[in-house]
Amino acid sequence: MCVYKRDKAPCHRGLKDTPSPDQCVPACANIARTDQHAARLRLRAASLDQQAGHVPGPLGERLRDNAARLRDLADAHHRSRISAQDGTA
Template sequence: MTVYDNPHSFPMCVYNRDRALCHRLDVTDAPSLDRCQPTCANIARTDRHADELVQHAQALDKQPASEAVPSPLADRLTRRAGFLRDLADCHERDRIHHQEPIA
């Protein structure tokens, strides 16, 4: 098993070719990190990734307010920010926590 971490993206890829949604028929046995799909079974996120999702969403929220952004683009930025927050919330809800042994 190989883990790929794309510093320009929020998830890591625990690559399994059989489950990869980014896989193209003409690609060697490696993920296409520029084609990550949020529903891919190979995705793994750390708490750091979730924090980066929230920070990016906050930055997107500020753009329409601070710049003269046309309303269609502002709507798209707002939807994208909400989507990123939803991914971070899903991580928070579903993440595996280290538990102390029961005495």
């Protein structure tokens, strides 16, 4: 999800005052992920790892790298998330 704030938006190119989803940057400060988003990132990573097992050489390595990147994003979400149980939501 994008919680668009123009001053933090790497997708903003000065042409308009709205987010550009086609220019989205995964590490953008405007991204807000839910636990469900993080779970989907992990599912996608598992799928990429499975595909990588059937693909030779550099393509398989690229799939594994993308899977690791998705897991890193999910891990970052879980480290920095705010929940009602934390008493901060």
